[in-house]
Amino acid sequence: MLTLPGALSPPIVPNVAGGAIATRVRVDLHLHSSASFDCRVPPLEVARRCGQLGLSPIFLTDHEGIDGARSLIEAGEPAVIGQEILTNEGELIGLFLKKLVSSQLSAEETVAAIKDQGGLVYLEHPYDSGRRNLREDAIERIAGQIDIVEVFNGRSPEELRATLGVPAGAGSDAHTLAEIGSVFVEMEAFDGAYDFLAKLRDGKVVNRRPGWKSAAQRLFVNRRRY
Numbered sequence: 095m096l097t098l099p100g101a102l103s104p105p106i107v108p109n110v111a112g113g114a115i116a117t118r119v120r121v122d123l124h125l126h127s128s129a130s131f132d133c134r135v136p137p138l139e140v141a142r143r144c145g146q147l148g149l150s151p152i153f154l155t156d157h158e159g160i161d162g163a164r165s166l167i168e169a170g171e172p173a174v175i176g177q178e179i180l181t182n183e184g185e186l187i188g189l190f191l192k193k194l195v196s197s198q199l200s201a202e203e204t205v206a207a208i209k210d211q212g213g214l215v216y217l218e219h220p221y222d223s224g225r226r227n228l229r230e231d232a233i234e235r236i237a238g239q240i241d242i243v244e245v246f247n248g249r250s251p252e253e254l255r256a257t258l259g260v261p262a263g264a265g266s267d268a269h270t271l272a273e274i275g276s277v278f279v280e281m282e283a284f285d286g287a288y289d290f291l292a293k294l295r296d297g298k299v300v301n302r303r304p305g306w307k308s309a310a311q312r313l314f315v316n317r318r319r320y
């Protein structure tokens with residue numbers, strides 16, 4: 095049986111859906127469920143684990159689909175509909191979506207599809223060539239439309255975030271239960287996309303990954319060793 099790391103202590107928001115008025119929340123902005131082709135954890139299991147960890151609302155960002163997030167909302171779970179979208183130039187995440195965004199559009203068309211429905215453009219794992227990262231020239235073309243840059247994922251996202259002047263986001267990119275909440279943001283409770291974006295600026299990114307080192311730290315360690 096899989097043992098999972100314990101809950102963050104104590105959960106800040108036991109249950110936002112239950113009507114609790116929280117002043118601070120913890121959110122993992124990048125989560126997958128079995129609605130993604132490469133994850134086997136059912137959405138309700140993801141929700142249960144988020145509940146144990148005090149992560150609420152649940153940002154479900156499945157590949158090319160929003161049915162998992164929709165099913166959580168139908169089940170009364172506090173969820174934000176996200177989607178990790180494969181454009182024809184790499185991936186982008188849309189947050190606070192209402193409907194599915196088509197795959198294989200250009201970066202500009204994808205951004206427009208997200209913004210037209212009041213969503214936010216969240217650039218995940220920028221410059222990480224080990225993933226389906228958005229191509230550098232596409233990032234340049236849509237730079238003014240990126241709302242959030244994911245940090246703790248990718249080569250130099252902090253530099254890009256600072257250049258764009260947008261808030262940092264963070265999520266575990268969990269594809270298994272054990273990964274949920276390894277990275278999260280602690281921030282003021284919010285109401286909707288724009289309030290979330292405004293309050294994210296004062297959010298605190300927390301990284302619980304054991305032994306995690308930045309690329310710069312790893313380079314330093316390697317240089318010392320050899």
Ligand SMILES: [Zn+2]
Binds near residue numbers: 124126178267
């Ligand atoms: Zn992902």
